[in-house]
Amino acid sequence: MNSFDPRINRVKLPALEEFKPLEPLQEWETYEVFHQKKRGDQHIHVGIVHAPDNDTALMFAKESFGRRRQTANLWVVKSRDVVPTDYDDQDIFETTPEKTYREASDYYCMDRIRKYQQEHGIVDRKELRRKEKEKASKK
């Protein structure tokens, strides 16, 4: 072979007939990789690696997903050990249509407080402070 790469000219490249195909499992098994950018962040699923064991999986995960980006921590877990829900069972996430009782914004009680203050002659703290500020600025 006449290559522009001198190294290739020095070796004998195996012919197709000499090539033994890969058999199943020669690329081992799959691990899901979770990446944490910096301390305090969540770990986020970023992809997978193929590896024969946990330590090698971490090493490959470091090469594939920690090579460029800032990385504080990595997790790997065998794909077969992850228990997912099924997209076909999307309806399990549907509950009552009205769920505002779960939202902070649905709890609003200032109207009741104001009404009570007026009825009982209680001066509102914020109102008091505002008036004091006004006075101070006039001086």
Add this chain to the structure above:
Amino acid sequence: MYGNALIEKNKNGKNILEGEDPVKLAEFETRIDRGEKIEPKDWMPKEYRRQLIRMIEQHAHSEIIGALPEGTWITRAPGFRRKLGLMAKVQDEIGHGQLLYSAAETLGKSREEMLNDLITGKSKYSNVFNYPAVTWADTAIIAWLIDAGAIINQVANSKGSYGPYCRALDRICAEESFHLKYGHDNVVYLATGTPQQREMVQEALNRWWKPIMHFHGPPDKASQHTEILMRWKVKMATNDDMRQKFLDEYVPKVWDLGLIIPDPKLHKNETAGKWEYTEPDWEEFKRVINGDGPCNKERLGVRRMAQEKGRWVREALLKPNLKYSIPLA
């Protein structure tokens, strides 16, 4: 880096939707119309799965083989910084291959099968890598203009409908931006250098213009098949549209450097808003992709050697309790 999504014509002129459940097909298409992504375990038409496996697998092979013409120059890079840059780029390309093989695997083809099909020539890779990088300037042109073409293709595909492929592409595009800048820097350095350096980069451009014009693939024939694949967001733009986009963005940048593009017909028809050019030799494209290019044998030979030399490591690491499972996402 990768170019054209080579869409395989349906065999025997059969209707590609034959045997599909019409209700499930309608649900599937509605989901895509809504802009939702398809995930690995979702129902999908057989043709959708088949074309995506082909496309993503070819893309992965292109990354692995694409590292070879540039990798050749690592030992001969002019200067330490350029050597570091080139090593990082080549390492990225291999990493992209890994990400893409994983995405293709979620559709049910094992990595071992894909690697075997690369070596036997059953699956293809981007045609441009069957050409040699004759001088250092060739690596500069590859890193700049071939990667530029690839980015245009990959950005389009990252808006496609298959979740795992889109996620892999998002990550890949972010890294490719360094390759593009690195390549541009190298071309600019040569183009603004000594007369000898200018000549070297001009010659590299002359050599690579044809593969660059081949890069996005032959014009798509208008067919129902192409139409369906575009509706399913497997194919995101026609090959000609991608080529136009590439010319629009990069021809002016090449001209900025006073370099001459070796096509006297090349110009933008301002009224039509389109570039006109000499149609590249598509017969040569076909011939090269089917094995008869200047470097096909070398590329696959090197790949076989790498795999053979790694065999004992693979086998030493085999464990009796390994159990393969398809990646989740």
